[in-house]
Amino acid sequence: MVPRALPPRLVIDPTLPPDIAAQLRLNPHVLRMARTGRRTTSSTSSAWLFLLPGLLLVVGLVTGSLAATAVAGAGVTMIAMLRWLVTDGADRDARRRLGLAHQYADRYLLPEDLDYPCQVLLRRAQDACAAVLRSQVHQAGLIDTVDNRVSLPEEVWQIAQRLAKLSAMHAEHRKLVPRDLPTGLEDAFKPYSTALDAAWTSLSKRVRNLERYAKQVVKADKVFHAHRRLEALAARTPDYQRLVAETVRDELAHAHIKELADQATQVRMLFERSIHEARQAAGELIRTPLV
Structure with a gap:
């Protein structure tokens, strides 16, 4: 049996004053009462x-x-x-x-405001956002194409609002549309189902874009981690070069020394390429309208 996905976290409008948002976040049971x-x-x-x-x-x-x-x-x-x-x-x-x-009842969304499929989609968006914000390349300011601290919470809030509306319309649709439609009336109800499907497809695509951005950031993070370790080794390059020169035959020493000298440059190029790909993913995320 496939385990159920974790429920999404409380979502609060990021444009709320920080003190108000903090009080709402600290009292989810009060929000449920409201x-x-x-x-x-x-x-x-x-x-x-x-x-x-x-x-x-x-x-x-x-x-x-x-x-x-x-x-x-x-x-x-x-x-x-x-x-x-x-x-x-x-x-x-x-x-x-x-x-x-x-x-502020319209400025926050609880997990129970969404049906299960929409909860799963929102949690995916939240996880992607969290992966970017906790990354080392974000904290080091290396992915500066987009201000993640502002744009990503706003993106999640916009997605959450639309998922809440979609959940409500799903519930209404289930009540209004009979399970066993009379013969000949299927086509009359189809445009309404198609509209809901189109909204779901659009929101799913938006979440996949977020996940693609997060995946590129995680990839850049791994290269960044390796690059920092290599920089520490690069400081010892002369010692390694001397060791090779002293212990390896002359015809092999030159190749080993050149490889050591080029290694840091190669990793730097790989790191810069991964950062560029992450920035491209962020740019595509911004250019894709949320409809």
Whole structure:
């Protein structure tokens, strides 16, 4: 049995202010509450504590032990105030976080906002984006054709929005179109299915472009890693050349020494070619319109 793909991660509109985005990202359970339309209400669990001192006073008057009852009432009142302060503070914070989730409900997408095929496609886009952003060539600023920190999150957000809309239309389509169509009506429903298929094909192509870019970046990363190691060896080239000259026959020494001298240049050319291919993939990604 093929294991199910990992669900996509929460997607937040990258144009949101960073502090708002951070608060939304830290409270995914609150975002799910907002999706269901839930709203918080003030806690009333401490209200009875404010009534208790009055009840104790009445008891003291009835029993005649007013002093002891007053002391007990004062203690209960203090406890009630402390508990109210803590509870009210927590309520205010919960209301604030849920209020943000409602306010920016159209600026984030949860995994459950998508059907399973769309979830898989979004996760592929996210993984490709993550592969580029964690690469050494990105962190070293070597793939400067596109500002990955800005353009890639925006690309994933645009894809996620369209996948969410496609998921909703898939669900609607399944409800409206009967499984067993009457004879002769198949062609009447076909344009609607074709439209959904066209949207899916377009989004799939966009994700494949992202994956192609990520693949080129990963390839460049491997060459970059090898190149850095070779640079460390290149600093020792004279030592290796002397070793060959001292131990290898004259007719072989010249070829070995030349090979050592040329090796760094060859790896540098391979590295530059891989970076060029990654930049080309990024350029194609930008030129391909998301429709």
